[in-house]
Amino acid sequence: MTSEIRGRARRLGERVNTDYIISSSRKKETLDPHVLKRWLLEEVHPDFATSVEPNDILVADEAFGCGSAMEVAVTVVLAAGIKAVVAKSFSRTYFRNAINNGLIPVECDTSDIGEGDLIALRLGEGGVVVLNEATGSKIQARSLPPFTLEILQAGGLVPYMRTHGGYPEEAT
Amino acid sequence: MTTGDSMHRGGSESTRGPSLGRTVSEGILGAHAGVDARAGDIVVCRADLILGTDGSTPMAIQYFEAMGGKAVPDPERVLLARDHYSPPTSPSTRRFHARMESFAAEYGVELLPVGGGISFQVAMETGRVIPGDLVVGADSHTVTCGAMGAFATGIGSADLAAALLTGKVWLKVPESMRVVLDGELPRGVGAKDVALEVVREVGSDGAAYRAIEFVGPAADALPLEERMVLSNMSAEMGAKAGIFPVESDPAAHFADELRVDCSALNPLVALPHQPANGVPVTDVVGTPIDWVFLGTCAGGRAHDFRDALEALDAGGGIAADVTMVVTPPSPRVRAALEADGTLRRLAAHGAVITETGCGPCCGTSDPVPPPDARIISTANRNFRARMGEASAAIHLASPATCAAAATAGRIVDPREVV
C-alpha cells in the first residue's frame, strides 16, 4: 500500500500534552468530538479552532500527546478534519490511540517545517517520507510496523474489527 | 503473528536467536502471543485480566457497539471500576455510570460499586494478578500490577473495546531498561522517596516506549506494597511497564541501566508542576503548605495512612489553616484503617475523610482545592490543574513528609518530627 496525504502544516511546539489538545474540564460534559473541536488547542493556540481547515497537518516537536491517556485528544483532532500528526516524538499512549482511531502518527525531524508550509506524506511498506513542498526538502520518517499500517488503512480499530471480526487468528 | 520488526529495532538486532536471554517483557508477551517475541515485534496477546474505569469505559462502550460487539467472550477476565467519579457529582458523570451498569448487566462482567475502589489496586488486593500474567487496563497507572511480576500496561478506550470483544490486545514488545536499587533504605526514607528519585533521574519521558525491570538488593528487600509505589510511578517516566521480575535474566538485552544507591537517599519532594522535579526535602524546608492530600494509587496502602497518623501524633496534630483530605483507595484499605482506629484518629485530628476511590487526585471527585492552594500530596502527578484548580501548586512526597508538613503548615524534614 502506498498512499499520500497533502496539507498545510500547523506548527506547534514541544510537550503539547493532551490537556492542551483538549482540556479535560471540557470532557466532563460530553465525549462528542464534533462538539469538543470548538476548544481544540485553546490553551496553546486560542484561534486554532476557528482557523483549522480540513487536511491541515499538525506538526510538533518532542513528546506530542504526553500526559493523560484520554482518547478524546485523538478523536477531537480527527473531528477537525486533520488526518495526520508529524512530530519529533510521541507519547506512547497518544501514538497508540492515534493508530487505533485512524489518525496517522509520523515520527521524524520536524525542524525544517514551518507554519503554513505545504507538506506531503507518503506512506508505504518501504517507509514514510515527508516532502516539504515549501522548501523542497525530503525527510525520512520512522517506518510504521505493517500491522499498525493495516489498522490505519482500515481507518482505525473500529472499522478493522467490523471487517475482520477480531485480531488475526494465527496470533492466538 | 509477528509482523514488522522494522520499527525501533535500533541496537536490538543482536538479541535475535534462541540462545540469548529474554527480558521479562519478551517472555511474558511471547507466552501470551504463542510466539518467540523480541523487542520491536508487534504481537497480539490474550490478556489474563482486562480493567476499565469510569474515566475510560464509557467511551469504550461506544467503540464496542460501533465494532458490532454482541458478546464479551471472557467476562470472568474483566473488571470495571467506578473510581474516578466516586461519587459522581454531575448528571453527565451519573450517565457514564448508568451506561457502565447496563453494559455490565448485559454482558455479565463485574462492575465495582461507587466506593468499590481503584481498578488495579482492587485487582491486586483480591488476588487477581499473579506473576507472569498479562494485565491490560484503560488507565495509565495499570502499570502498578508490575509489582507482582506481571506485565501490566495502560491501554486506550478503543483497545479496551477490542479487548472486551476478543479477549486480546495488540502490543509492541518494548525494549527494557534495568533500574538497579543498591544499598539499604535509611530510616525515614520510604518507597515514595525512591520512586521520586528514580523519576528525577530518568526524567518525564526517559523510559518512553520501554519497560523497566527493578532489580538489586534494595528492590528485593521491598515488600509488595512498597514495590507497587515504584511500579505505579513508572508511568511518570513514560514507561510501558514497571516490573519487579520474579527472575531477571542477565543474558537479556537491556537498552539502558540506572543504578541508585538507596543508602544515600533523603526524603524527596517533587516541586510543581512535574513529578520529575524532585529535590531533597532539606532544600525546601519552610515552603508554606495549606492543603494536604493523603491517598491515591501511589500513596494508598494501609501503612501509608498509619505512617501519616504517626507523624501527626508526633507533631501535635494538624496546624490551624491547614486542610487535610484523606481518601482510602480501596474498601480493603478502608476496612483495615477502620478496624485499627486510624481513620477515626485522623478524623479526630480534623482530617476530612472522603468516599473510597481516587478522591481529589485528578479533579474528578470533591473536594477540589481552592484557588492558589499550596498543596502537598501522596499522589503521583502534580501537573498544573491536575486537581481541577489551575492556580494551585502541587508538591509530591511520602505520607510521612506530607503529614509532617500538615503539622507545621510548611514543609519540614519528617525525620525531625517522627
Ligand code: SF4
Ligand atoms: S488515584 Fe489518581 S493516579 Fe490513581 S487511578 Fe485515580 S486518578 Fe489515576
